[in-house]
Amino acid sequence: MHVVVCIKQVPDSAQIRVHPVTNTIMRQGVPTIINPYDLFALEEALRLKDQFGAKVTVLTMGPKMADQALRKALTFGADEAILLTDRAFAGSDTLATSYALSSAVAKIGQTDPIDIVFCGKQTIDGDTAQVGPGIATRLNLQQLTYVSKIVSIDKDARQIVVHRRAEGGVQVLKTAMPCLITMLEDTNHIRFGTMADAFRAARYTLTEWSATEAGVPDVTHCGLRGSPTVVKKVFAPTAKTVKATPIAGDTPESLSQTLIDTLFSAHPGLQEDLESRVASNSQGA
Amino acid sequence: MTERFDAIVVGAGPAGSAAAYVMAKAGLSVLMLERGEYPGAKNVQGAILYSDALERIIPEFRDEAPLERHIVEQRVWMLTDKSHIGFDYRSDEFNDAKPDRYSIIRAQFDRWFCTKVKQAGALVICDTVVRTLLKDEKGQVIGVKTDREGGDIFANVVILADGVNSTLARDAGFRKELDGDNTALVAKEMHFLRPEVIQNRFNIGEKEGVAFELVGTLTRGKIGMGFIYTNLESVSIGIGCMVGDFEKGGLTPYGLLDELKAHPSVKPLLAGSEMKEYSAHLIPEGGYKAIPKVYGNGWMVVGDSAGLVNSIHREGSNMAMTSGQLAAETVIALKKEGKSFTEQNLARYRSALDDSYIIKDLKKYQGMPGFLHGNRHVFTVYPELMSQAASTMLRVDGIDKKSKEKQVTKSFRQKRGLFGLVGDAIKFARAFR
Numbered sequence: 001m002h003v004v005v006c007i008k009q010v011p012d013s014a015q016i017r018v019h020p021v022t023n024t025i026m027r028q029g030v031p032t033i034i035n036p037y038d039l040f041a042l043e044e045a046l047r048l049k050d051q052f053g054a055k056v057t058v059l060t061m062g063p064k065m066a067d068q069a070l071r072k073a074l075t076f077g078a079d080e081a082i083l084l085t086d087r088a089f090a091g092s093d094t095l096a097t098s099y100a101l102s103s104a105v106a107k108i109g110q111t112d113p114i115d116i117v118f119c120g121k122q123t124i125d126g127d128t129a130q131v132g133p134g135i136a137t138r139l140n141l142q143q144l145t146y147v148s149k150i151v152s153i154d155k156d157a158r159q160i161v162v163h164r165r166a167e168g169g170v171q172v173l174k175t176a177m178p179c180l181i182t183m184l185e186d187t188n189h190i191r192f193g194t195m196a197d198a199f200r201a202a203r204y205t206l207t208e209w210s211a212t213e214a215g216v217p218d219v220t221h222c223g224l225r226g227s228p229t230v231v232k233k234v235f236a237p238t239a240k241t242v243k244a245t246p247i248a249g250d251t252p253e254s255l256s257q258t259l260i261d262t263l264f265s266a267h268p269g270l271q272e273d274l275e276s277r278v279a280s281n282s283q284g285a
Numbered sequence: 286m287t288e289r290f291d292a293i294v295v296g297a298g299p300a301g302s303a304a305a306y307v308m309a310k311a312g313l314s315v316l317m318l319e320r321g322e323y324p325g326a327k328n329v330q331g332a333i334l335y336s337d338a339l340e341r342i343i344p345e346f347r348d349e350a351p352l353e354r355h356i357v358e359q360r361v362w363m364l365t366d367k368s369h370i371g372f373d374y375r376s377d378e379f380n381d382a383k384p385d386r387y388s389i390i391r392a393q394f395d396r397w398f399c400t401k402v403k404q405a406g407a408l409v410i411c412d413t414v415v416r417t418l419l420k421d422e423k424g425q426v427i428g429v430k431t432d433r434e435g436g437d438i439f440a441n442v443v444i445l446a447d448g449v450n451s452t453l454a455r456d457a458g459f460r461k462e463l464d465g466d467n468t469a470l471v472a473k474e475m476h477f478l479r480p481e482v483i484q485n486r487f488n489i490g491e492k493e494g495v496a497f498e499l500v501g502t503l504t505r506g507k508i509g510m511g512f513i514y515t516n517l518e519s520v521s522i523g524i525g526c527m528v529g530d531f532e533k534g535g536l537t538p539y540g541l542l543d544e545l546k547a548h549p550s551v552k553p554l555l556a557g558s559e560m561k562e563y564s565a566h567l568i569p570e571g572g573y574k575a576i577p578k579v580y581g582n583g584w585m586v587v588g589d590s591a592g593l594v595n596s597i598h599r600e601g602s603n604m605a606m607t608s609g610q611l612a613a614e615t616v617i618a619l620k621k622e623g624k625s626f627t628e629q630n631l632a633r634y635r636s637a638l639d640d641s642y643i644i645k646d647l648k649k650y651q652g653m654p655g656f657l658h659g660n661r662h663v664f665t666v667y668p669e670l671m672s673q674a675a676s677t678m679l680r681v682d683g684i685d686k687k688s689k690e691k692q693v694t695k696s697f698r699q700k701r702g703l704f705g706l707v708g709d710a711i712k713f714a715r716a717f718r
Binding site: 031075192193194195196197198199202203 | 288322323326408409410412413431432433434435436437438
C-alpha cells in the first residue's frame with residue numbers, strides 16, 4: 001500500500017503580528033509550522049503504515065525553506081519526502097496549486113501506484129479547503145472530505161469504509177481505492193517519532209522537483225499566471241466597541257439570577273426555547 | 286541500529302553550537318541534540334554578542350549572521366526613584382569595519398549558528414530531550430538516553446551545554462542544585478518601534494546601537510541590574526534580581542520590570558512602542574567560587590551549565606562560545622593522540638579554561654558576589670547620594686559653591702559615616718582585585 005500526504009508549510013498563526021504602522025502581516029521572523037490540519041492526515045497515514053505496512057510519501061509545494069516541514073514529517077515517521085519547488089509556482093492560488101500537486105502525485109504514482117492521497121481539511125492561512133478536492137477532481141480519484149475515521153480497508157477488494165462528517169450527522173461511506181481523503185481535525189493525535197525516525201530525518205536527502213521534473217504538462221497553468229483569483233483588497237476590520245453593562249449582586253446566586261434575567265429580557269423566546277429543550281432531553285433520558 | 290559518535294553535544298545554544306562546530310570542522314562525527322522545536326526556540330538573552338569569541342570560531346560571521354545593530358555607545362545609569370545620574374561612553378571607533386559588539390535576537394542568531402554547525406558536518410536533532418547520561422560499570426559516561434523511543438545513543442564523550450539549569454549535570458551528580466543566592470532571574474520584554482524612531486530617540490545612525498546598564502533604588506536594596514538594548518526594529522528592556530531575594534518576598538520580576546518601564550528617565554525611551562515579546566531567564570552569577578566541576582570520565586560541561594558568566598561585565602555568551610571551543614579542542618587533541626576520554630585526560634579542558642580570559646576574569650571578580658551580598662546599600666545609598674550631590678551642585682539658588690560642597694560631603698558622611706565610606710571603598714577595591 002502506498003499513501004501520499006500533501007502538507008503545507010504555514011506561518012505559525014499563534015506568533016503572527018500585525019505591523020503596528022502599516023497594518024500588514026509581518027511574516028519575517030515568524031516561525032513556520034506544518035499546517036496543523038495536515039498533521040491529522042499525516043497521523044492517519046502513519047497508522048496505515050503501522051497496520052498495513054503502507055509506505056508514506058509526503059509532498060509539499062513551496063519555497064526551499066519548506067524542506068523544514070518535510071523533514072519534520074519524516075521525524076514523525078514518513079518514509080519519503082518530495083519538495084515541489086520552482087519559481088513558476090510562485091503566487092499560486094488553489095486552482096494552480098491543485099494543478100501542480102496533482103501532476104506531482106501522478107508522477108509519484110507512475111513508479112509506485114498510490115492507494116490513498118491524504119490532505120488536511122484546509123490550511124490555516126488560506127482556509128479555503130479547495131486544494132484537496134481539486135487534486136481529487138483532476139486525478140479522477142474518489143473524493144472523501146471531512147473524514148473523521150477510517151473504519152476498514154479491504155486491500156484485496158480495494159475498498160475503503162470511512163465516517164464522514166456531514167451536516168446533522170455522520171455519513172458512513174464505502175468507496176473504491178484509489179481515493180483522496182481530507183482528514184477532519186481532532187480525529188487523532190500526531191505521534192512523537194522514534195529516535196530512529198529522527199536520525200533518518202536528519203540524514204535524509206530530500207527530493208526536489210521543478211515543474212518539469214514533476215511532469216507538469218503546462219507551466220502557464222501554474223503560479224500567478226495560472227491563478228484566476230484576484231485579491232481586491234486586504235484590510236483589518238475595525239473593532240466595534242460595545243459598552244459593557246455591569247451586573248450588581250452580593251451572592252453568586254443573585255448575580256447569576258440577574259445575568260439570566262438580563263439575557264432573557266434581551267432575547268425574547270430564549271427562555272421558552274431552552275425550557276423546551278430541557279424538557280425534551282429529560283423525556284429522552 | 287546502534288548510533289555511535291565521537292561526541293554528543295547536549296543543547297544548541299552558543300556553547301553547544303561552538304563545541305559542535307569546532308569538532309565537526311575537524312572531521313569528527315558529532316551529534317547535537319536540542320530540546321526546542323528549533324535552535325533558539327527556548328533561548329533567552331538580552332542580548333549583546335561580543336565579536337571576539339565568535340570571530341575566533343567563525344571569522345566571517347559578520348557577513349552571514351543575523352546581527353541587529355553594532356553598539357557605538359554604552360550608558361551606565363544609576364537610578365533613584367525620580368532621577369538618574371549616568372556615565373556615557375561613545376566613540377566613532379566602534380564604527381570600525383569590525384565592530385566589537387552587536388545587539389542580536391537569539392531566536393534568529395542561534396538558528397543561524399546551528400546551520401553553520403550542520404554545514405560543518407554535524408548532525409543536529411531538535412525536539413528531543415536528553416533524559417539521562419548512559420554510564421558503564423566503571424562510571425564512564427558512554428552516551429545519552431533521550432525521550433524518544435529507542436533513544437539510547439552512544440559517544441566517546443558527551444559535552445553538556447544544556448544551560449543554566451542543567452538538570453543533566455545535577456542528576457548525574459556533577460553539581461549541586463542551583464543556589465538562589467548565586468542565580469539571577471531576569472524578566473525581559475521586546476518593544477517594537479520604527480527604526481527611524483529608535484535612531485532619533487537614541488541619537489544613533491542606521492545600523493548603530495546603544496546599550497544601557499541600569500542600577501539603583503529600583504531593586505529596593507536587592508542585588509539587581511537592568512538593561513536596555515536597541516535592536517533594528519525593537520528595544521529590549523529587562524531587569525533582574527537574585528532568585529534568593531525574590532524568594533524572600535516583596536519583589537516580583539514583572540513588578541520590577543513594570544517599575545523600570547515607568548521610571549521617568551526610561552518611559553520616554555519606550556513611548557509609543559508595542560510590546561512584541563516577553564521572556565524570562567536564569568543567569569548563573571555565582572562567579573569563580575560557584576563554578577562546579579567541569580569535566581569527568583567521558584564528560585565536560587560548558588557555558589551557562591558550568592556557570593561561566595561574568596556578571597560585572599555582563600559577559601556570558603562569549604564565555605559560552607569560548608568554553609565550547611576549548612572543550613572541542615580538547616576532544617580533537619585527545620582523539621588525534623589516540624587517548625581515551627578519562628577524567629585525567631579531560632583535565633586539559635580545565636587547564637585551557639584556566640589559561641583563558643574566562644577563569645582569569647572570573648577569578649579577578651571572585652570577591653564581587655560576596656561583597657554585593659554583604660553590602661546591599663550600594664544599590665540604594667550611593668545612587669541617592671550621587672543624585673543628591675548632582676542636584677545640589679547644579680541647582681542655582683543663591684547658595685555659594687563652597688557651602689554646597691560642604692553640604693554634599695556632610696550628606697555622604699551622614700548616610701554612611703566616615704568609616705562606612707572608607708570601608709566600602711576598601712571592600713569594593715578588594716572585590717575588584
